[in-house]
Amino acid sequence: MYGLIGKMTAKAGERSALAALLLAGLTGMPGCLSYVVAEDPADPDVLWITEAWESQDAHRASLSLPSVQAAIAKGRPLIAGMETVAETRPIGGHGLG
Template sequence: MHGLIGQLRTTPGGRGEVVAALVEGARDMPGNLVYLVAEDAEDPTSIWVTEVWETEAAHRASLDLPSVRAAIARARPHLTGMGTRVVTRPVASLGA
């Protein structure tokens, strides 16, 4: 398995639009096991995305999906940059 945890930084007031774009664009991504979008509880301009993929290649392939490319285009005007990014190797999942 291949995992990613990444922080996206948004414009003030733009977080909701980015969350909506990410959620819409993440539907039906082959090889994706988990795609969790979370608002930072302390920073109103930060979003955390946690992803688990069957393989790293599945993640790379997702970036070429029309739905993902459209989500990136929709979110881009509201993004100010990336924060922390971590690659992980998931070993267990508990719960839904």
């Protein structure tokens, strides 16, 4: 398995709109085991994205899907900053099989 934990900072006042875009395109991503979008309770502009994939290749392939490309195009104007906090290797957990 392959995992990512990312921190995304929305432009001021745009966090809800950005979260809605991220959550709207979650279907039809082959190899995606888990994709969680969470609000940071201490910062009104920050979202945390936690992902688990069957493989790093499955994650890479998802970036070329039309639905993902459309979400990126719509979301880009709402984003003030992005960073990958960690790459992980999930070994199991609820919902991961």
